Each structure stands twice: as C-alpha cells, then as structure tokens.
Amino acid sequence: MKLRWSHAVIYVRDLNEMVSFYTDALGFQVSDRGELDPNNSSPEIAFLSQVGSDHHQIAFAAVRGDGPSTTLDHMAFRVDNLAEVKAMAEKLTADGRATGLHAVNHGNAWSIYFKDPEDNGLEVFCDSPWAVQQPQIQPWDLAMTEEELRANTEEQFGKEAGFMPVDEFYTAHRRRLGEK
Template identity: 50%
Template sequence: MKVSWSHCVLKVRDIEAMVQFYCDTMGWVVSDRGPMGPPGAPDIVFLTGSSSDHHQMALVATRGDEEATSLDHNAFRVESLSDVLAMHGKLTADPRVEGILPLTHGNAISVYFKDPEGNGIEMFCDTPWHVKQPAGLVWDPSLSEEELLAWVEDQYRDDSEFRPMDEYRADRAKAFGEN
C-alpha cells in the first residue's frame, strides 16, 4: 500500500489572522470555508496553492488558551478504496489504536484515528467527485467497495458543488496557472 502525505489541520486561536498569514506567506488561496457542524459551530478554513489537493492545510478555530498542541491531524492519501478498507480492518485489530472514525467528506473516504500518543491521523482515498467543504458523514465499514461508493454518491449528489473531480481540478489548475 502506497501512503503519501497530503495535508495537515491545525487548531488556531485567531483564525482570520492565521488565514491571512498563510495566504501571504505561501501564496495560497481559500478553497472553502464554513462551520464544522450546525450554524454557530467553529469555522474550518481550507487553504491550497495547487490543483492536486482541495486543501494543503486547513485551520480550525478550536484551540483553547491552555491547549499545548495545535495539531488536529496529519492526513495521508492512499491509492484506492480497498486500501482504506484494509487500513480500517488493520486499525480495528490494533490495540494501540484509539478513536477510529470512518468518515467521508464526499470528495474523500477516510478513516480517522489517534496514534498511541493521541496525535490525530486521517488516511483517505479520493472519490471521483468534488463536494463543497466542510462536509462529513460516518460510513459503514461493513459495506462492499461498490456499495460504499454508491452510498457516498447518493449522499452528496444534490450538493451545490457536486461535479467530477477532474473537472474541478482542471478549473483549479487554470486558476493557479499550472500546465
């Protein structure tokens, strides 16, 4: 299974100042933003400078004054849904792993979990679709690959930005001046 680092999510105190800092410094743009849950929930802001990833970093306004670490999670991309399902099975059998959460963002099918020291990790594969973020639904690990993909499509087909990922990436590549 090939595992590639994809993005990190940081918990921050002053989200507007931090967004501005990373946009100024990295030349990134905001690809999406919104509350992580019902209206009034803390905002998550997605940042990217590349068409290959909807976000290369995301910032969430959830860091308390006393909180020592700003890391919410590091995310790693695998190449297929069967890799995600295999990883879910492997993690479930590993007594060192806690907090396993199978979650789909519509544009990705993920497993979230904690390493033995409590650091957040996301392992995911892309889906064929772009979906407005943030979005998240718990998926059922007992489904087959085909059933799971069809279920995800059903859940997000009516999303306001639902469209083929290739189309979304081509538009982003144009916007970033990539060839």
C-alpha cells in the same frame, strides 16, 4: 500500500489572521471555508492550497482558544483506493493500539480517523470520484462495498454545492492556481 503525505489540519486562535498570513505572505489560496459542522452552529474551518493536485495542503480549525493545548488536529495520508483504506482499518483493529477509529465520508474523500498511542490525530483516505464544497462530515460503514459507498455518496452529497466529478474540480482548481 504506500502512504503518501497529504495535509495537516491545525487548531488556530485567529482564523482571519492565519488565513491572511498564509495567503498574503506564503501564497496559499482558500479552497473552501465554512462551519466545521454545517448542521450545528460551530467554529469555522478554512482549507488552503497552492498546488493544483490537492484541494487542501493545510487547514485551520478555529478552535484553539482555551481548547486543545496542541495546534495539530491531524496529519493525513492518501492511499490509492478504498480497498487500502479498509485494509488499514482492519490492520489497526488487529493491532489494537490505535484509539477512536472511525470512518468519515467527506464526499470528496473516504477516510478513517484515529489516534496514535500518544493521542495524535491521523487520517488515512482515498479520493472519491467526486468533489463537493467542504467541509462535509458523514459517517460511513466500513462494511460497505465500493458500489454501495458510491451510491451512498451520490445520495448524500449529490445536491450539495459544488458536487461534480473530481477531474472537473481539479481542472478548475489548477486553472485558479495558474497551472496547466
């Protein structure tokens, strides 16, 4: 298994100012923006990218204020498939040093989140076959087979805005970012 660097999510104080700087000064575009927990009134998260291969390269969660003293929520690595996500979860469980290991279905990604021994947030994920407007957060059971998780993902996210085959999303995403 190879862990390929994907993205960072950091805590910010002024979401509009940060989005403005990263878009105007650095050339990012906003891929999605919405409440962290769409089911409960909560702070916003904004996802930014400037490459057609990634939905987001950096995301800002507007929770810094008097909250966490670090700006970093988590660092994320992509693996090739679901078997590798599960293998990583098993390895971490056997190792015993990671804390807070839990599985999250974002609709477009099947993830595990955990903390390293110094409490830094990490995510290891594989892409799902679909895209869906973000953010989305649902638990999934690591014991599910890939077939079960696919069915579960279609059932949970199929009616959400922007649900489509992932290739369709990235074709449009590349076009929006001026790539071929």
